[in-house]
Amino acid sequence: MKQQNLRRIISLGMLLVLVALFSALSKYFLNPNNLLEIIRDAAVPGIIGVGVTYVIITAGIDLSTGAEMALVAMVMANIYRYTLIPIPIMILVGILVGLLCGLFNGIIVAKLHLPEFIGTLATMGIFRAITYIIAIKENGTITSQPMKAYSYAILGKGFGRIYFVTIAFIVISVIGQIVLKNTRFGTNLYSVGANPKAAELSGINIARTRIIAYVIVGFCAALGAIFTTARLQSTTALLGDGFEFNPIAASVIGGVSLAGGYGDILGTFIGAIFMAALENGVLKLQMNTAYQYVIKGCIIIAVVIFDAWFNSVMEKRAQEAAAGGKEE
Amino acid sequence: MANEIILEAKNIYKSFSGVPVLQDVHFEVRKGEVHALMGENGAGKSTLIKIITGVYSKDAGSIWWEGKEVQVSSYADVQKLGIACIYQELSVEPPLTVAQNVFLGREPRKFGLIDHKKMIKDTEALIKQYGFPLKATDLVSNLGIGLRQLVEILKGLSCDSKLLIMDEPTASLSGKEAESLFGIIEKLREKEVSIIYISHRLEEVYRLSDRLTVLRNGKNAAVLNHDEIEPRKVIKTMIGKEVDESAGSAKEMRTNPNEVVLDVKDFSDDIGRFKNVSFQAHKGEILGFGGLIGAGRTELMRAIYGIDKHKSGTATLNGVELKYTAKSSIQAGFGFVPEDRRNQGFIPLLSTVKNVALTNYDIIKASGPSISDKDERDMGIRAIKQIDIRPDNPDKEVGLMSGGNQQKVVLGKWIMRDLKVLIVDEPTAGIDVGAKDQIYAILEDLAKQGVVVILVTSDLQELIRVSHRILVMRKGSIIKEFNSGVVTQSMVLEAGSGIVD
Numbered sequence: 001m002k003q004q005n006l007r008r009i010i011s012l013g014m015l016l017v018l019v020a021l022f023s024a025l026s027k028y029f030l031n032p033n034n035l036l037e038i039i040r041d042a043a044v045p046g047i048i049g050v051g052v053t054y055v056i057i058t059a060g061i062d063l064s065t066g067a068e069m070a071l072v073a074m075v076m077a078n079i080y081r082y083t084l085i086p087i088p089i090m091i092l093v094g095i096l097v098g099l100l101c102g103l104f105n106g107i108i109v110a111k112l113h114l115p116e117f118i119g120t121l122a123t124m125g126i127f128r129a130i131t132y133i134i135a136i137k138e139n140g141t142i143t144s145q146p147m148k149a150y151s152y153a154i155l156g157k158g159f160g161r162i163y164f165v166t167i168a169f170i171v172i173s174v175i176g177q178i179v180l181k182n183t184r185f186g187t188n189l190y191s192v193g194a195n196p197k198a199a200e201l202s203g204i205n206i207a208r209t210r211i212i213a214y215v216i217v218g219f220c221a222a223l224g225a226i227f228t229t230a231r232l233q234s235t236t237a238l239l240g241d242g243f244e245f246n247p248i249a250a251s252v253i254g255g256v257s258l259a260g261g262y263g264d265i266l267g268t269f270i271g272a273i274f275m276a277a278l279e280n281g282v283l284k285l286q287m288n289t290a291y292q293y294v295i296k297g298c299i300i301i302a303v304v305i306f307d308a309w310f311n312s313v314m315e316k317r318a319q320e321a322a323a324g325g326k327e328e
Numbered sequence: 329m330a331n332e333i334i335l336e337a338k339n340i341y342k343s344f345s346g347v348p349v350l351q352d353v354h355f356e357v358r359k360g361e362v363h364a365l366m367g368e369n370g371a372g373k374s375t376l377i378k379i380i381t382g383v384y385s386k387d388a389g390s391i392w393w394e395g396k397e398v399q400v401s402s403y404a405d406v407q408k409l410g411i412a413c414i415y416q417e418l419s420v421e422p423p424l425t426v427a428q429n430v431f432l433g434r435e436p437r438k439f440g441l442i443d444h445k446k447m448i449k450d451t452e453a454l455i456k457q458y459g460f461p462l463k464a465t466d467l468v469s470n471l472g473i474g475l476r477q478l479v480e481i482l483k484g485l486s487c488d489s490k491l492l493i494m495d496e497p498t499a500s501l502s503g504k505e506a507e508s509l510f511g512i513i514e515k516l517r518e519k520e521v522s523i524i525y526i527s528h529r530l531e532e533v534y535r536l537s538d539r540l541t542v543l544r545n546g547k548n549a550a551v552l553n554h555d556e557i558e559p560r561k562v563i564k565t566m567i568g569k570e571v572d573e574s575a576g577s578a579k580e581m582r583t584n585p586n587e588v589v590l591d592v593k594d595f596s597d598d599i600g601r602f603k604n605v606s607f608q609a610h611k612g613e614i615l616g617f618g619g620l621i622g623a624g625r626t627e628l629m630r631a632i633y634g635i636d637k638h639k640s641g642t643a644t645l646n647g648v649e650l651k652y653t654a655k656s657s658i659q660a661g662f663g664f665v666p667e668d669r670r671n672q673g674f675i676p677l678l679s680t681v682k683n684v685a686l687t688n689y690d691i692i693k694a695s696g697p698s699i700s701d702k703d704e705r706d707m708g709i710r711a712i713k714q715i716d717i718r719p720d721n722p723d724k725e726v727g728l729m730s731g732g733n734q735q736k737v738v739l740g741k742w743i744m745r746d747l748k749v750l751i752v753d754e755p756t757a758g759i760d761v762g763a764k765d766q767i768y769a770i771l772e773d774l775a776k777q778g779v780v781v782i783l784v785t786s787d788l789q790e791l792i793r794v795s796h797r798i799l800v801m802r803k804g805s806i807i808k809e810f811n812s813g814v815v816t817q818s819m820v821l822e823a824g825s826g827i828v829d
Contacts, residue, residue: 003469182441187428191421198419201403202433261423318470 003314004262007255010310013265014253015274022281029284036161038276044224045246046272050176051102053219053268055182058210059114059193059260060109066243067099067127068221069228073235076129076226077145080152081136087151095222101127103217106211124244128237135237144236146227149219156231165227167270172220177265189213193260201295249296250275253303257311331359332395334522335380335411335491338365340389343373349375350546353389357491360520362513364537368566369786372546373526377493381413382406412484413493420476420483422469427451430483454486458515461508474505485521492516493524496674498532499622510536528620530559530825531543542566558826560818567788567817577673578816579792586611589780590749592632595641601627602804604641609749614781616770616795618788619824624804625784626667629751629805633657633664645748658687661748665738667784669731673738676727680717681708683726684741691745711740715770732763738769750774753784788817800824 023030048065055062075189076094079085085093108119136145158164180186188209191199196206215225229235247268254271256263275296282292335357342350350372350580357363358763367373378384380391382400390397393409400406403413420429427447428435436443437451453465460478462471468479477497484492494513513523513536527533533540534557542549544567550565567577590609595602602624609615617625632640634652643650645660654664666672676681685692685704693703708722717736719729726737735755742750746773752771756764785791790813791798800808800823808823822828 003467178441182444184433184435184437184442187424187432187435190423191432192419194423195419198421199432201419203404204433258612261421315469318472 001158004255004264007310008267008270011254011274012268014275015270018274018277018281022277022284026284029281033161034280034284036163038280039169039273040161040163040166041097041280042250042272042276043163043165044228045243045250045275046169046269047165047172047227048217048220049247049250049268049272050172050223050265051213051220053176053251053254053256053263054180054189054213054216055116056248056251056256056258057189057193057208057260057263060210060213060218061120061248061258062105062214063117063120063244064101064105064124064127065217065221065224065247066240067124067131068098068218069225069240069243070131070235071101071127072097072222072225072238073089073229074086074136074145074237075133076229077136077147077235078134080149081145086124087149090152091226094226095219098218098220098222098225099215101221102215103211105218106214109214110207110210111199128241131239132237135179142237144234146234147235152230153233154230155227156233161200165231168223168227169269172223173265173269180264185209185212190261195261234312240275245296251299252300252307257307258304288292331361333392334356336358336392337376337426338390338392339393339576340376340379341387342372342379342384343387346426348546350379350386353543353546353548355380355541355548357522357524358538359490359522361538362517362523362525362536363541364525364533364540365543366527366530366533366540366562366566367543367549370545370789371543373543374495375546376543377413377495377524377526380406381411381493394635407487407489410488410490411493412487412489412491413495414477414480414484414497415495418480419478420468420469420475420479424468425464426455426466426468426471426479426482427464429468429479430454430464430486432483436686451482451486454482458482458485458512458519460512472505474501474508477501477509481512485516488523491522491524493526495526495799496528496621497525498527498529507606528560530827533557533562534559546570549563559825560822563818563825567821577789577792578814581795581797581810581812581815583811584610584613584796586613586778590645590782591647592643592645593641594603595631595643596639597627597631597637598639600804602631602638602801605801605804605806606641607799607806609780609782612775612778612782614775614794614796616785616791616798617784618791618820619801619807621786623801623824625734625801626753628801629753629782629784631665633662633751635664641695657803658745659690661746661749663742663745663750665735665742665750665752667753667757669735669738669757674726674734677725679708679723679725680737680740681705681722683737684708684711684744688743688744709745711737711744714743715740716766730760730763732759732766735763735767736770739767743770743774747774747779748779749782751784754786755783756785756787756790763788788820791820792817802826 015155028034051200052062052065075097076090079090079093105120105123109116135142155164158166188199190206191204192206192209199206250271251263251268252258253274254263254267256267278295279292337355340350340353353376355376364375370751379386382402382405391400398409405640417511421432430451431447436446446466455462455464460482462475462478468476481492498508501509525537533539538554539553540557542562548635550780587610588608593606595605605628621624627636630636634641634650634654634657642675644751650657650660681704684707689699692707693700711717712722714719715736717740726734755767775781781793798810798815798820799806800820802824808828
């Protein structure tokens, strides 16, 4: 309990330091509108981060989320362009595609026992390739497909600067946290990640738990695709390229252990806002955006090193406390 | 103690690929008794337990639970009956609380959500009932290994288990933790919970058990009541009577008159796994280290070799102090054959040539900027010839060989060097009899060439047969040295169990 709280304070502290730093460096950073923009930018990686957190807690990883987004968006774009299917049904089909992508990931990882990294790296390629195959083409060249219908584009808006995507981010994070902490499924995620043998002895279906986690990622990626394309009012075959990094980074910064078993959605929520604040601040300082990636990468390396050190210190402390008063 | 019998295994037979492991074994547990199960390594204890818990199927015989014959084919079946197994490698979930662990997979729910309040309340009630020093809301990751074990016991009890099976429960506990476990076992007995207690440690069995079943070579050797459990008698029963020199049940020990090669003084680590250990090993001597599992032998050897750290004390080789890193030890003339052969001894996917070369690239000739393939290959072929590795194909992947030949490859890479000291830890575990003899011959050969061989083994027969001199460790210290006269298995086991005259 203590260790988790301490880790939470550390990620919150990192966020505050970052905000203070950018506020000092740029007068455009610390104002309510910009902060609301930051939360909006955090929303899509944060929503996908809910699913990715589940997967990482089971000691897995999902590299295919960017490609899942692109595929979901391109299927919807085809429906939009070539059929008269109403928008709500189009959205449902998009979500279905996301669920199927997740199911496919889950099956190859949990049933066919592919290492998560390789399995989802492969599906990342597959989903992206299918996106290219079904991409909208004009005169044989792939083009971006506008999706300007009012009933769709409205999803990219909100009540003033309280965007729908921000609301969805908060609602899904709250639900995600409740599911994680207060359902058997949530407990199973932890037990599968920490000690699968013990989980099995307790009658937990490990493969099913892992598959459901990947399906949830697919669902979250579909939502991410819908909100992103509604905001852009278009999609391209390149949508979400390199995006898979963001939800993973949000989880790691929020204290989700890549070794499995530790972390929660609240942490990922903070992590997602941290990443968005970082991007926003770099832009406000008018630095070259390429630096963003350098900084993001360095922060991830630092956090992972820190976590390894932090966990070993905590473990040592726990063991010493447990062995306390041991004579001999 | 005239209680009814709760579990009975009758006439159990089991063999693995034609080799009988259990023959006509009978085992019964009464309600509310602590029934110990003892026997040498390979006597069939774990096989019997695995049959009772549905992990293995039996070839013949029957299992009776509360007077009815039962068929069990999985651990879930067994749990339903009311049997819980406390595994040696603990099956708890560190990120979860005690309550979450106890109710894992069957959490109480309200409107589909876990009812944390009820779960914590029920766990607290259970903790109170048995007087465990735990709190339902403790995170297991913050608990020491002893308390984690209690969590697992609690989990078993929460399913209304009537029989707990504990396999070497004190193996990784400190003295204080073990003491508290004994108190809990006694409490459980008062609550009419039956316990099967598997242990190598006589004093624990003597203290706790109402009855004791001894297995020897897969057969019942004896069932003793508490007042018949007399340490020396138990050891005799476990080992059997026949004293046969060639089989290694007794041998004359001697002190080697050659000069001292390895001199270890006051070796200690910081958590007491070994304490103030001093010994000397002479040129050409095979020095055996006996004792129970967990006595600190492996830890001591790893620290001398330099894989693990030690806190105080010195080890000198021919008068020069070691630097306590694996690399410098190898250069000084050490070889180390680890206990866990498959994970630490060799690389399964590489060939014999590559495995033998792995520790020897410093002595393989260079050919320009890269190593000489020919020299590397010659070395592998030399090892194959010298110790008769089969198959003799130098390119065969070591992972595909038999256990005995794998071990020969591990030995082979060391004997290519100018060895002064070779430490071998459980060198023949899981190796068939024929290959064992060959490995003993290799060790004896090395000794003849003047190498100090340090043999750590839990196989008493092997210890006595191969060693020239034996040191017995117990709880981190050398408790007994056998350097002259005839030594028997019983004498070593008695020393390891703390019975010293």
